[in-house]
Amino acid sequence: MIHIDLTINTNLVRKILTGFIRSEITRVGLQRAVIGLSGGIDSALSAYLAVEALGAENVLAVCMPYRSSVPESLAHAQLVIDQLKIPSVVIPITEMVEPLFQRDPQMSQTRRGNIMARARMIILYDQSAVFRGLVVGTSNKTEIMLGYSTLYGDSAYAINPIGDLYKAQVRQLARAMGVPQVILDKPPTADLWQGQTDEGELGFTYEMADKLRESERINSEYEENRKTLIVNISHDLKTPMTSIQGYIEIILEGGITQPDKLQRYLQTIYNNSTYMNKLIDDLFLFSKLDMDKMDFNYESLQVRPFMEDLMTEFKFELEEKNYGFSYQDKMEKDCLISIDGKRVYQAIRNIIGNAVKYGPENNLQVTVELYEQGDFACLDIQDNGPGIPEDKLPYIFERFYRIDTERSKDFMSTGLGLAITKELVEAQGGKISVSSSGDVGTCFTVCLPVKTPPESSLTL
Ligand code: ADP
Secondary structure, eight states: OOOOOOOOOHHHHHHHHHHHHHHHHHHTTOOEEEEEOOSSHHHHHHHHHHHHHHOGGGEEEEEOOOTTSOHHHHHHHHHHHHHHTOOEEEOOOHHHHHHHHHHOTTOOHHHHHHHHHHHHHHHHHHHHHHHTEEEBOOOOHHHHHHTOSOTTTTTOOSBOTTTTSOHHHHHHHHHHHTOOHHHHHSOOOOOSSTTOOHHHHHTSOHHHHHHHHHHHHHHHHHHHHHHHHHHHHHHHHHHHHHHHHHHHHHHHHTOOOOHHHHHHHHHHHHHHHHHHHHHHHHHHHHHHHHTTOOOOOOEEEEHHHHHHHHHHHHHHHHHHTTOEEEEEEOOSSOOEEEEOHHHHHHHHHHHHHHHHHHSOSSSOEEEEEEEEETTEEEEEEEEOSOOOOTTTGGGTTSTTOOSSHHHHHHTTOOSOHHHHHHHHHHHTTOEEEEEEETTTEEEEEEEEEEEEOHHHHHHO
């Protein structure tokens, strides 16, 4: 089941959209904007954004009521004008559109609506010439995707800052920017005829439409991902398989007489099959995690003794191989974490395993530190290896991503290790990040959520 979350970071979106308005308008040598204010949420939001981007004196609100428009719409537009202290003008469209309506008494509501939307745009562009400002649009992403707009009418704006926001996101941002509550609360309408509401006309709610579109987008992204995954798996299995088959064919032909040559071929076959086995194990684990099919056996553990035990084991293992390992517990107090110890061990093992695989053969040094950070117990795992180039860092948690594909074959590298590690950590509510530099090496930080504050766990 896909969870659709349309929540936006309103501060960030606000910054991006005001920046967009400013740069688009100054790019054409202007400083001002003209907005058709209907009294609804979309045009109110566009006006708030334009004022924040350009200053109140540079935004002209144009109210264009029709004879049958509800008076409340004009009153709501006036609320926005008063609150933003922007210049405004009221230009009714009745006299423009009635002669056309009268030519055909049978004219449908839709035809009338289209004429009204286009008449409003004529006025806006005329005011744009007078005020010397660009016509700023008021169409949200949901309307645009549903085709719920009029060509050369409301879709004829010069720029449209809210065109990438779903209706639900327009509501969030409008609330964050202080659009009056009455406007936030009323049902969306294009005010084309009395009592008209968008949702009534469309037959479904904007919320339903938003979620449907977003789930479609996520589904097609999933599908793309799945296809790439199959290509990757086929490629990664095909290469060692071809090699195994090739060597077996040579052996079967019976032409190899030197035992050391035979030994080398068998060794290559063995290495390739071991690699395939590891790839299948990794894939199996990864897909279980990816499909949320992995069972976690959570237990409440004191983080200090748990890590101490783990690190003693790693220290022993690394020092056996003549590598350096040091562990420091810098936590002020012990605390409880609720984790699956085996899975956390597996995640840390992957990271330390990488330090060994990709680090220097001599003088490898792994340094681990435990400390608290907010509600997390964190572990820095630092190596003194060659580091990971900065432009590659954002990708290393992606499945099948390997930096040096040729070299990594020797290391039984499947490119799944860190993808698995990330899934393991995140599935338990944790976080993982990485920093790296050629001088110092690579540092992975694994943070696990603390279950109870240290004091209460100790006084229990
Ligand atoms: P694999 O399972 O193939 O090792 P990972 O997902 O664990 O793949 O790692 C992805 C890539 O990131 C590796 O191919 C390697 O190039 C790079 N990498 C990971 N850890 C380190 C490290 N400590 N130092 C240098 N490179 C690393």
